[in-house]
Amino acid sequence: MKAAYVGIDILYPALPALYDSGCDIVRIFTCDTDNITEFNTAVAGFALSHKIPLSKRKIVKEDLYGLLNEGCDFVLVGGYYYRIPIIDELPIVNIHPALLPKGRGAWPMPVTILKGLKESGITFHRMSEGLDEGDILLQEKIPVYPDDDLRTLSSRQNACIPDMVNNLTEDFYKLWDTAYPQGDGAEYWEMPKEADWTITSDMTALEADLILRAFFGYECIYVNRKSGERFELIEGRVAKNSDKYEGVRSFPISDGSIVCNRVVEV
Numbered sequence: 245m246k247a248a249y250v251g252i253d254i255l256y257p258a259l260p261a262l263y264d265s266g267c268d269i270v271r272i273f274t275c276d277t278d279n280i281t282e283f284n285t286a287v288a289g290f291a292l293s294h295k296i297p298l299s300k301r302k303i304v305k306e307d308l309y310g311l312l313n314e315g316c317d318f319v320l321v322g323g324y325y326y327r328i329p330i331i332d333e334l335p336i337v338n339i340h341p342a343l344l345p346k347g348r349g350a351w352p353m354p355v356t357i358l359k360g361l362k363e364s365g366i367t368f369h370r371m372s373e374g375l376d377e378g379d380i381l382l383q384e385k386i387p388v389y390p391d392d393d394l395r396t397l398s399s400r401q402n403a404c405i406p407d408m409v410n411n412l413t414e415d416f417y418k419l420w421d422t423a424y425p426q427g428d429g430a431e432y433w434e435m436p437k438e439a440d441w442t443i444t445s446d447m448t449a450l451e452a453d454l455i456l457r458a459f460f461g462y463e464c465i466y467v468n469r470k471s472g473e474r475f476e477l478i479e480g481r482v483a484k485n486s487d488k489y490e491g492v493r494s495f496p497i498s499d500g501s502i503v504c505n506r507v508v509e510v
Contacts, residue, residue, distance in 0.1 A: 245413060246270050247316050250303065251322030253283040255339050256403045257321040259290055261409035270314045271297045273307075275325045281462045281478070303444065305329045318416060320409070321371065328371060330483075336371035337381060337412065341401050344369060344383070345430035348376035353394055353401070355433045356419075357458040364388050364397065366404045368412060368425055379423035382408050393460035418431050438465060445469045449500040453482045456502065463510070466495050466502065473509070480504035 245266075249259050249271040261337040263269055272291040276285045284300075291298035299307070303324075308331050311319065318335040321328065328336060342352035343365040349355070356364045367386040384404040388397060392461035412419060436458075441463040443452045456464060456477075475495065483494065483501045492505040 245317045245416060247413075248273065248311050248316050248319045249322070250274070250319060250324050250328065251286075251287055251326065252277055253286045254398070255284045255402065255405065256338055257405045258320060258409055259287060261406035262320055262413070263290075263294065264406075265410050267413055269294070269296050270316055271299065271311065273299050273303055273324070275302070288357040302326045305331060308334050318420075320412075321472055322405075327375075329372055330371060335416075337368055337420075338371045338376070338378065339405065340367045340369060341365075341377055341398070342433075343367060344380060345378060345386060345426035345428075347433055348430060349433040350375075350435050350467035351416040352368050352433050353397055354436055354440075354458040356388060357392060357394065357397065358436075358454065361388050365400050366408060367424075368408055370420070371445060377426065377430075379425055381419045381423045382390050382411060384408060391457075394459035394462070395460050396478060401455070410496065441465060443497070443500070443502065445496050447497050449482045449497060452497050456480050456482065463508075468495070475501065477504040478506035 246263060247267040247269055248271045249269055250261055251259065252274055272287060274287045277284045279285060288298060294302050301369065303326065308329065312334055318337060321336060321338045321395055330336065342356065343363065344367040363385055365383060368382040370376045372378035382495050386404060441455060441459045443455050445468045461479060463478055466475045466478060480502045483503045492503045493507050495502040
């Protein structure tokens with residue numbers, strides 16, 4: 245089969261899995277990222293090393309018809325900043341890091357942790373006009389543990405992807421034709437806002453730990469209520485053993501402190 249791939253590094257295991265499945269990848273699409281907290285370097289590097297044409301501009305319908313002219317059978321999407329147009333002639337499968345129909349939305353992983361859910365997963369679904377509303381082709385569940393952070397949760401989700409891609413390509417058209425509606429219980433989770441990743445000096449260690457874990461690897465805002473100072477913390481942790489964190493910066497909270505060595509004053 246011939247396929248196109250769309251994505252950034254957040255769901256990168258899907259791209260080499262698609263290649264390893266025997267699909268002929270005719271084109272790869274990605275988009276610009278900050279390459280500080282979100283990256284496109286692995287996807288771009290794969291395209292370069294395998295001599296696959298790469299595009300970073302926003303996908304338009306003409307691109308999809310161009311894929312059809314190249315004999316493309318389907319498109320697989322693994323994280324993308326823009327809405328992709330839909331055409332009837334070309335199947336598009338989206339990989340979504342949640343157990344749809346719960347967790348529709350652009351960034352469900354932090355919300356999974358903030359909600360204290362005990363289960364998450366990966367869903368492969370038909371891309372549709374409604375965001376994350378398309379019929380389901382494949383779905384895998386994973387546990388969410390009490391001490392999970394965004395990185396460990398994402399890693400466990402990504403570990404499911406290669407086998408799911410292989411299952412997808414083994415009998416693509418049967419899966420596409422037998423995809424089933426998402427059913428009742430749909431939940432759309434709004435994109436987290438700055439207030440969701442802001443920690444203040446009067447918060448408890450428990451409150452701060454939840455936020456730091458939910459957005460681990462991304463910027464969290466720390467506000468000192470007494471001094472008014474604001475900082476961006478990346479990969480901050482609540483201090484549990486002061487000896488363990490020698491040489492890193494410390495930020496007070498009501499019953500402890502946060503330690504972090506990736507700090508920007510804002």
